[in-house]
Amino acid sequence: MRIGELAQRAGTSTRTLRYYEQHGLIRSRRATNGYRAFDEAELRVVHEIRSLLAVGFDLDDIRPFVACLRAGHATGDVCPDSVAVLRRKLAEVDACRDRLDAVREQLHHQLTEAIAHRERTCLRRTAP
Template sequence: MRIGELSERTGVTRRMLRYYEEQGLIASQRCSNGYRDYEEPCVDRVQQVRGLLDAGLPTQTIRRILPCLGPPGRIDIPNPTPETIALLERECVRMSQRITHLTRNRDAMAAYLAEVRRAAPVEPATAQSAR
């Protein structure tokens, strides 16, 4: 499939797909006209990459663990090196710290929103329906 179809099927922009390829996260073949051609499993791979990026992993870490990821939901690390284990442990700690910060920020925002709603004057129903 061409890059446009991969973009449509994954919701990832063409520009980001090219970046993933530059980073070694996905691969394509080149057609005689120079167009990129992606195999069907690339759809799952892009979704895995997107999920790992959304989780906060940097691309260099993703590149190291991608060979361990099979189809979605399956991880296969037959002989993990101590470096790979240490890398994953560091990422887990970093993610836990990020979750703690995000939770604190969400709670502060929710408290602020609750206070704004409590202090906001309630408009009469007739004024709202006139809009």
Template sequence: MRIGELARRSGVSERALRYYEEQGLLSPNRTPSGYRDFEESHVDTVRRIRSLLAAGLSTAIIAELLPCMVDTGEGLAPGCPELLPHLERERDRITASIDELTTARTLLTKVITTTPPVGAC
């Protein structure tokens, strides 16, 4: 199928699909005239990519993990136990970011609540 069809079926823009290809996440065949020729399996691959992106993973990490990820019917899971440290490291990174944002929100709330009433300046 051509890129437009994959975009329609996966709900992802053609631009994003080209980016996924540049990042090594998709590998379509090429027709003699140079058009991308995607397989049916690429629809599921794009859905897996989107799921992993939504989980906060970068495309570089996804490129490493994607070949070993399996769909359990309830979501994606690592098909190889050696992927767990990668996933745990990413979860820890996200947790640290959440903690930093929570601290920033708390400080901003303090600034807002200690601001003098309008007209006091």
């Protein structure tokens, strides 16, 4: 299939597909007229790339998943390198959650103190 058809079927742009190709994530061959020709398997690869990008993976993170698909697996997350990336990303998310929990706790504490201070101040002003 040509790049326009792949883009339409994958729900992306031809520019994005050229970007993926430039970074070695998808493959094409050149037809005699110079147009890119993509195999049907590239559609699955593009879907995998897009779903991983949507949850925060970068292009380097995605490479093992693409390699896993190219090795003939039905999904890109079953190979050891993909599992390693998943573990690392999960650890990153957990660390981020821990930082956010700490920030939330600090904000909650600040808010509680601010409300208590405000109430004490207002009570002093209204006292006879």
